């Protein structure tokens with residue numbers, strides 16, 4: 001079925017872009033932890049995570065995607081970033 005093959009090819013391309021962006025997002029942990037060490041800030045910033053959650057909910061509503069599902073994905077990304085920061089801190 002040509003439609004299925006074409007759709008899967010598009011999903012493969014999108015998945016590649018998503019993973020590249022996740023890698024880029026996570027690599028920013030290096031800069032963030034450096035700044036937090038200078039500013040004597042905790043890795044966990046609840047205010048910032050609340051801001052990210054609000055933006056996520058807005059984008060979910062605009063795109064008719066389940067808000068809670070999208071929040072779960074964003075929480076994984078922030079957890080990934082925090083883990084990366086903790087690992088960098090331990091190596092210092």
Ligand SMILES: O=C(O)C(=O)C[C@]1(C(=O)O)C=C[C@@H](O)C=C1
Pocket residue numbers: 032043044045046048049052077078079081082
């Ligand atoms: O912006 C920060 O302070 C970060 O550490 C990044 C990040 C994120 O992944 O977006 C991760 C942990 C914080 O609690 C808030 C946000």
